[in-house]
Amino acid sequence: MATALSLSHLGSLMRGVRSVDQVGVEERVAGLAKRSIKKASKLAALDLAIRCIDLTTLEGADTPGKVAALCSKAIRPQPGDDSIPSVAAVCVYPALVPTAVAHLQGSGVKVASVATAFPSGQTFTSIKIAETREAVIAGADEIDMVIDRGAFLSGDYQKVYDEIQEVKEAAGRSHLKVILETGELGTYDSVRRASILAMAAGADFIKTSTGKVTPAATLPVSLVMMEAIRDFHRETGRVVGFKPAGGIRASKTAIQYLVVLYETLGRPWMTPDLFRIGASSLLNDILMQIAKERTGVYQSGDYFTID
Amino acid sequence: MALTARPPSELAGFEWEYVPAPEAREIVKIAPRNGLYIGGRFLAPHSGKHFKTLNPATEEPLAEIAEADAVDVGRAVTAAGDAFRSWSRLEPAKRARYIFRISRLLQERARELAVLETLDGGKPIKESRDVDMPLAAAHFFYYAGWADKLEWAFPNRTPRPLGVAGQVIPWNFPLLMLAWKIAPALAAGNTVVLKPAETTSLSALLFAEICEQADLPPGVVNIVTGAGQTGSLVVSHPEVRKVAFTGSTEVGKLIQRSLAGTGKHLTLELGGKAANIVFEDAPLDQAVEGIVNGIYFNQGHVCCAGSRLLVQESIQEPLLEKLKLRLGTLRLGDPLDKNTDVGAINSRQQLEKIQGLVESGIAEGAEIYQPECRLPERGYWFPPTLFTGVSQSHRIAREEIFGPVLSVLSFRTPEEAVEKANNTPYGLSAGIWTDKGSRILWMTQRMRAGVVWANTYNRFDPSSPFGGYKESGFGREGGLHGLLPYVELN
Numbered sequence: 090m091a092t093a094l095s096l097s098h099l100g101s102l103m104r105g106v107r108s109v110d111q112v113g114v115e116e117r118v119a120g121l122a123k124r125s126i127k128k129a130s131k132l133a134a135l136d137l138a139i140r141c142i143d144l145t146t147l148e149g150a151d152t153p154g155k156v157a158a159l160c161s162k163a164i165r166p167q168p169g170d171d172s173i174p175s176v177a178a179v180c181v182y183p184a185l186v187p188t189a190v191a192h193l194q195g196s197g198v199k200v201a202s203v204a205t206a207f208p209s210g211q212t213f214t215s216i217k218i219a220e221t222r223e224a225v226i227a228g229a230d231e232i233d234m235v236i237d238r239g240a241f242l243s244g245d246y247q248k249v250y251d252e253i254q255e256v257k258e259a260a261g262r263s264h265l266k267v268i269l270e271t272g273e274l275g276t277y278d279s280v281r282r283a284s285i286l287a288m289a290a291g292a293d294f295i296k297t298s299t300g301k302v303t304p305a306a307t308l309p310v311s312l313v314m315m316e317a318i319r320d321f322h323r324e325t326g327r328v329v330g331f332k333p334a335g336g337i338r339a340s341k342t343a344i345q346y347l348v349v350l351y352e353t354l355g356r357p358w359m360t361p362d363l364f365r366i367g368a369s370s371l372l373n374d375i376l377m378q379i380a381k382e383r384t385g386v387y388q389s390g391d392y393f394t395i396d
Numbered sequence: 397m398a399l400t401a402r403p404p405s406e407l408a409g410f411e412w413e414y415v416p417a418p419e420a421r422e423i424v425k426i427a428p429r430n431g432l433y434i435g436g437r438f439l440a441p442h443s444g445k446h447f448k449t450l451n452p453a454t455e456e457p458l459a460e461i462a463e464a465d466a467v468d469v470g471r472a473v474t475a476a477g478d479a480f481r482s483w484s485r486l487e488p489a490k491r492a493r494y495i496f497r498i499s500r501l502l503q504e505r506a507r508e509l510a511v512l513e514t515l516d517g518g519k520p521i522k523e524s525r526d527v528d529m530p531l532a533a534a535h536f537f538y539y540a541g542w543a544d545k546l547e548w549a550f551p552n553r554t555p556r557p558l559g560v561a562g563q564v565i566p567w568n569f570p571l572l573m574l575a576w577k578i579a580p581a582l583a584a585g586n587t588v589v590l591k592p593a594e595t596t597s598l599s600a601l602l603f604a605e606i607c608e609q610a611d612l613p614p615g616v617v618n619i620v621t622g623a624g625q626t627g628s629l630v631v632s633h634p635e636v637r638k639v640a641f642t643g644s645t646e647v648g649k650l651i652q653r654s655l656a657g658t659g660k661h662l663t664l665e666l667g668g669k670a671a672n673i674v675f676e677d678a679p680l681d682q683a684v685e686g687i688v689n690g691i692y693f694n695q696g697h698v699c700c701a702g703s704r705l706l707v708q709e710s711i712q713e714p715l716l717e718k719l720k721l722r723l724g725t726l727r728l729g730d731p732l733d734k735n736t737d738v739g740a741i742n743s744r745q746q747l748e749k750i751q752g753l754v755e756s757g758i759a760e761g762a763e764i765y766q767p768e769c770r771l772p773e774r775g776y777w778f779p780p781t782l783f784t785g786v787s788q789s790h791r792i793a794r795e796e797i798f799g800p801v802l803s804v805l806s807f808r809t810p811e812e813a814v815e816k817a818n819n820t821p822y823g824l825s826a827g828i829w830t831d832k833g834s835r836i837l838w839m840t841q842r843m844r845a846g847v848v849w850a851n852t853y854n855r856f857d858p859s860s861p862f863g864g865y866k867e868s869g870f871g872r873e874g875g876l877h878g879l880l881p882y883v884e885l886n
Contacts, residue, residue, distance in 0.1 A: 114682060
């Protein structure tokens, strides 16, 4: 259906996307955030949270050494403890994909690469396509692209749509996560619209943020995106995953995301195939919480590796 | 790409069980046998009779409650009358100080009160903790502020207190209804004799303890417990100058009849059969939350519950699909568990009433839907229920069920929505869901309901008046309007 739509049609379609009530959304997540998750349910949630992490480093100062260290951590978050699972993926800049691929070989941990002029997305489409291709050739299993927020906010939905489609094509068999950068979209209505647009254009996952803009992921924004995923599935039968990223540092916050996920999209989405958390420091907090649940006491940060 | 072809039912996923997270019951001490609070003292009832109060979630007896007879009620009214002489003449700022103190004590002891309310009434702890207790304290706080500003409340008039107020409250929000009644009465300089509902007396008795803690002068607040008979003794006592009742329309009518010609002031807050109206441009997911909050909040034991869902035909199908999905996520069970969304039905009597009306709905041809839901073996329980294919002439569309039962009707135009919404003997509240501001205003002008919520439901604030049209009663509680029934204006 997508390619047949002209600009004006897509525009009116987008403006026809159902609205979101801000007060209602925030009230609902405030209620869900109060769920009391203890003991066995907490341990189960923390285990799932680790398996859903995209362990991320996206700094100008990233080096092969830093990425290599992150890869070891991703494979074996707690050395000597086999009960702690590996994370889902390591997420890096395109130039560091070869390093990550080399270190993750055979581990089952995926390599995700940001692309399309991350984080701003402000470059030529041809360059975004080329960057995506290079990352895939270098071995990225997953591509985290950013949408052109400038085009979206100016109402040029067609441009956003076409670009996602082209990147999807360039990504080939690699999974495509589409970053909406909700912190720049301004309203929940826009978040919902961008979610539908990205899914219609072929996103395998929709993702909240780059982590470079404040606010990054929030619970209300996540609820709006999950509800869009639910509606899109109802309308089209397609199953799209969700990835909150940025600002999720505490186990408690990660559990709140899982609660919202569980009570909105339900059991089928409670898997790394359809849910990821983009984070870096979260992992050690989870390890610390697991140790606390098991032993009853908190341990010093020195017992958890920093990579 | 392979992933997206699979329907979610075939995906592995992960079944997450929330382990029980009960609030500590030990925080509250319940006396095995309770007296009446009269003239600042806890007295054994003259009748010598006591009755049991149960935990509706387990049917286990919690305590014995005194049954006040005519002598007890007479003592309480006399104590209130004696206290009125000094309380009404007390410097208003000092009166305010007592009420502020009560408000602070309610906050300090909120956890204890919340657990007690949940044990005695069956409501989920998350509601007694996050709704009942904060609102009750806020009510006292709000009216404390008016106590020394009554001349500004009624400019160019001289407001004077009435005397002894006889107040009878229901079992759905025991402490909150107590606050709605007592706070404005005291602020205006009246004294009170209050009778809580017989199934939920415990929080009122703990409130009496709080009055002691606040050093409230003896007799300003008196609590007499008992059943309907005691209530009727309170309202019919000749020294009572003002009667305030919240409860069923049936009893409200009896009270109004019995007070005719006595010169007593009366306010009634009675039943409701509110329409929650969803237009096709509404934000659907939030409307679903509002519908759930409107009818399943406090097991539907809410006089302003949105018990009739009026949905525009063009969106009926997706809305009901979403609503049914959402019902499946409601967690019914131990009211003390912090993750419980739907608690126990307040009493066996109420459960039987709900069951009877639900059976009538089925018999009259409406289609019932209940999510899969395991009810505990002991206690009084009813699953969240909705009826589709309901017409205006069905009993479930006309009578107040006062339980977790929603009747779904449809409409085609705004005119039809107004007509159907108003076509009820009640008129307490309504909800409107639309993205169009002008339609909200157009609708509210035409709705015969005391409270109209727009894109939300069951929101309360002490500064906002609450009360009904038609058989939902008269008089307002909350806000400046809520002071008026407790003063005489000269």
